[in-house]
Amino acid sequence: xxxxxxxxxxxxxxxxxxxxxxxxxxxxxxxxxxxxxxxxxxxxxxxxxxxxxxxxxxxxxxxxxxxxxxxxxxxxxxxxxxxxxxxxxxxxxxxxxxxxxxxxxxxxxxxxxxxxxxxxxxxxxxxx
Numbered sequence: 001x002x003x004x005x006x007x008x009x010x011x012x013x014x015x016x017x018x019x020x021x022x023x024x025x026x027x028x029x030x031x032x033x034x035x036x037x038x039x040x041x042x043x044x045x046x047x048x049x050x051x052x053x054x055x056x057x058x059x060x061x062x063x064x065x066x067x068x069x070x071x072x073x074x075x076x077x078x079x080x081x082x083x084x085x086x087x088x089x090x091x092x093x094x095x096x097x098x099x100x101x102x103x104x105x106x107x108x109x110x111x112x113x114x115x116x117x118x119x120x121x122x123x124x125x126x127x128x
Contacts, residue, residue: 027073028101033096035065046072050074
């Protein structure tokens with residue numbers, strides 16, 4: 001999948017006070033999750049690597065459906081290092097992508113954000 005050194009951003013950090021480096025050193029991003037994966041599934045899988053403080057599958061605010069990624073926070077950074085060195089990781093019969101969590105300000109720009117404004121459409125649905 002991706003380079004093991006690539007790191008991911010915790011999108012909920014932008015709405016909170018900045019986390020300390022120590023807090024982030026204990027968090028991982030989990031991508032390519034099955035739509036059926038729950039918080040409990042992540043908690044259950046990753047507890048084999050250390051004490052899990054929290055596990056959260058991100059959900060669409062309108063539909064409540066999984067967005068296919070989540071975050072796990074451990075009690076200590078050693079657990080994160082162990083997870084990153086091991087793998088592949090398989091949850092709900094799907095190999096998932098694990099990366100170190102980052103502050104949003106430190107991450108590369110999202111591939112989903114456009115630097116150009118959206119095309120305006122006329123009433124007929126054609127670009128104007």
